[in-house]
Amino acid sequence: MLRQRKLQPYAFIAPFLIVFLIFNIYPIFLTFYFSLTNYSGMGGIDNATFIGLDNYRRLITDGYFYKSILNTIIIWVGGFAVQLLIALGLALVFSDIQLKLKGLGFFRTLFYLPNIVTVASVSILFSLILDWNYGSLNQLLMQIGILNQPINWLNNPAYAQGSVSVINTWMWFGQTFIILYAGIAGIDNDLLEASFIDGANWWQRFRYITLPQIKPIMLYVMITSLIGGLQMFELPQLLTDGTGSPQGSLRTIVLYLYNQSFLYNNFGYGSTIAYGLFFITVIFSIIIFKTMYADQVKEGERR
Numbered sequence: 001m002l003r004q005r006k007l008q009p010y011a012f013i014a015p016f017l018i019v020f021l022i023f024n025i026y027p028i029f030l031t032f033y034f035s036l037t038n039y040s041g042m043g044g045i046d047n048a049t050f051i052g053l054d055n056y057r058r059l060i061t062d063g064y065f066y067k068s069i070l071n072t073i074i075i076w077v078g079g080f081a082v083q084l085l086i087a088l089g090l091a092l093v094f095s096d097i098q099l100k101l102k103g104l105g106f107f108r109t110l111f112y113l114p115n116i117v118t119v120a121s122v123s124i125l126f127s128l129i130l131d132w133n134y135g136s137l138n139q140l141l142m143q144i145g146i147l148n149q150p151i152n153w154l155n156n157p158a159y160a161q162g163s164v165s166v167i168n169t170w171m172w173f174g175q176t177f178i179i180l181y182a183g184i185a186g187i188d189n190d191l192l193e194a195s196f197i198d199g200a201n202w203w204q205r206f207r208y209i210t211l212p213q214i215k216p217i218m219l220y221v222m223i224t225s226l227i228g229g230l231q232m233f234e235l236p237q238l239l240t241d242g243t244g245s246p247q248g249s250l251r252t253i254v255l256y257l258y259n260q261s262f263l264y265n266n267f268g269y270g271s272t273i274a275y276g277l278f279f280i281t282v283i284f285s286i287i288i289f290k291t292m293y294a295d296q297v298k299e300g301e302r303r
Helices: 002-035 055-061 063-095 104-117 119-129 136-143 157-185 190-197 202-213 217-229 234-239 253-263 267-292 294-302
Strands: none
Touching: 002 267, 055 119, 055 267, 063 104, 063 157, 063 253, 063 267, 104 157, 119 136, 119 157, 119 217, 119 234, 136 157, 157 202, 157 217, 157 234, 190 202, 234 253, 253 267
């Protein structure tokens, strides 16, 4: 009886543990094994020939891989910088105890709405908006006199990357706004009221009270956005039919991984790219963490 009671907790967690091991842990180790082979994806695992670290040597010298990293970072940084500024600005405005703006629920729903639209729908929508000949954006800009002739937004590397950055900003700033607003709303009102009494202006309250208090939230937003940004795939894939054009400017890391694995049937090298993406994500996450908490890190190193 006592032994059965000891085993009961493990029986409750067994279903989750089994599913987690099969669909999470096992694929991680299997992907690593494939990264050490020249597996083409055809047939079973027995058809994978072990080649050691050859795929990793190829990855280190692969110019297309480095180009995909640069593309991904440019698109992510451009979109996230604007997204963060808009979301933080709106969060500060709606949480200001002096303004006391109404309609937060409506605006919160409105801002978050693009986030729940499928990426396929978004890509179709913006393909029509950015169309060279009949797109509404070109038509609008020409009617108000900003453009003399239409711009092929998706056929110019700079315009294409900027367009994807803007689309990502539109899709995700609502979620960032909600997270930052929740963090600002959680700040103790006594601190803000004390700052009013001491005569602190808006910038001083933001710099010395709001920003330090929401630093963990900012770190969370940056890390999750970094992970999502480095895994960018759907928009570039759908907007360019998987080619990453123009001139490979929209070939992100995951799109390059996808093409190697499923277009060229090179699962071994695709698995290597996946592990390369993992290490890149870890490195950038550490850099962001150390940058945001540089003072605490230095203090800890002194101790």
